Amino acid sequence: MKKLNRYLYTILSSCILLITSCETVELDITEDPNFLVPEQADVNFFLTAIQEDFVRHLDGTAVTEDNFTAGDDGLNIIGMELTRMSSFTNATASNYQSSFQGNVFDDEWINAYRGIIQDIRVMTPLAEEAGFTRHIGIAQFIEAYLITSLVDFFGDIPYTEAARLATDGIENPVRDPGANVYQAAFALLDEAIANFNSSPISDPTNDFFYGNDYGKWVKAANTLKLRLYLNTRLVDSNAAANFNAIIASGDYIQDAVDDFQWNWTATSATNPDARHPRYGINYTAGGGTDYMSNWLMNQLDTTDDPRLRYYIYRQTPAVPGAEIEPNEETLRCSLQQPPAHYVAGGFTFCWLDNGYWGRDHGDSQGIPPDGLLRATWGVYPVGGRFDDSTFTAIAQPSDPSSFGANGAGITPIMTSFMVDFWRAEMALVAGNSAEASILLNQAITAQIEKVRSFGGLDQSADRSFEPSDVDVSSYITGVINDFDVVDNATQWDILGEQVLIGFYGNGVDPYNFYRRTGAPTTVQPNQDPNPGNFMRSMYYPAVSVNANSNSTQKSSNAEPVFWDTTGGPPAN
16 A cells, blocks of 8 residues: 555655664655655544554564564464464574564564654644644554554564654654653553644544444544553552542443444555454465464364354364374374473373374474465454364465455454453452453453354355354353362462463464463473573564664563563463
8 A cells, every 4th residue: 555654754844764874855746746744744644644544553464564674473473373372483492582583573673752752743743733633643543552462473663753853853762661651651541632622623534443433532532542441450559549430430341332443444465465464374376374373273172162263264184193104295293292391281292183294382393384284364353264274275266265254353442341351360360260251251251252253254155153142051060160169379270271361363362462471381392392481572573672772682581571570481
């Protein structure tokens, strides 16, 4: 998509934030309509760009577009890899430090600063002059989520001075403490709520989230506050009271109709790619690109979890080492012995039954010719295929059913079921396991209901394979019954397992949960018995360190973010 902010980068003196020095460029804009100055800009163009770049911040892109120089991941998939929701594999290393070096996040950092924040800074005075207060409110909400998610992943970040780059010409912004950035986010959300409740001259042309329903926007802003209070409960003695006050108000996301999510339209595969990025990356002529997590698939399969066929699509009914003979070419580890710590812990290794062809956490073997064999993403949340046991390879150009829902998935950002999980956590922290049980039940029930609603998106699927109401009820009852009879430590494990399963498609919140609680302790460990420090925070992107004299790289990936005071890493 050729967006207006691309042209503004050439005109504005702040050409590339945190990457190069800035210089003034003079152009005769009266001769070329491709080069526009802010006074000529349409505020709606900016808000459209801000919203799209925001979802790219979370889910990346399947191809080179927007602020991404290559098809890249976004924060969700990184968080999912670290929490075993997706497979963490690296053909050169299995340790965390080598696999998550700073250059992994260059595109995400550029997209956040040069894309979203830059556009907000240029748009806001134009919107103020026009009286477009709700445009500003949406931008403030997005900025609050953006900057706190950067803190969640990196720790201290440039904010006060980085945000002034476009107007004041600051070239080497210093980092603000993460706690200060969180406080700035709360202030932004208060301002956003005031703007949502205002009466502007005009509403946005494209509100991709709520279609200009500003009651829902207020609920989303309060829900984001809940999320931030939850994160800071270990360092803020008032966090629980503030959290509970919002719950008592009732003015937050309580119903799926108010869910804050991005709906991928799947109307185009290029310029821009409107399909879910994980669909675009995996539903290709060569088959799947990502590996599914053996831990997650085993957890779903062995517990009769009703979400299994929605989450995972199998291209083959058998995996080497399980139903068929080991095969060195397609699954090298099927001829290998499991590591001693896998045997001691009773963890699955390499292969699973029933065609669930994935990889273990930290598997560093190369990439064999298995793209049309490995399991891949299903109809939820990426808009792929529902698994009806047809075992057909996804790359079938002559067969339209090969493509499932064509990428018409969602990016789940903040939903009603997530809030129930958050409330269950707060109840368990308060020692109220009975309330936690009720809320966990609500969370699982609502999440499964949302997942099941995706079955009809794959119109070619045999829906007789969908779970029945009895199947769903039996599963949920089993989880809750187990939760109610175990000790507190095991309750945290059960809650943690359900968070990792339920947040599928959102890796930011589970990564925070995993560090905040240390649960679940039941996840599959890294194949390497000595994988190094777990990623308590990410290394700063190379683009932010190499070109900023006020920016130095952190000494260790064990350095926690400000709200993470648990004292030790989760299980590696």
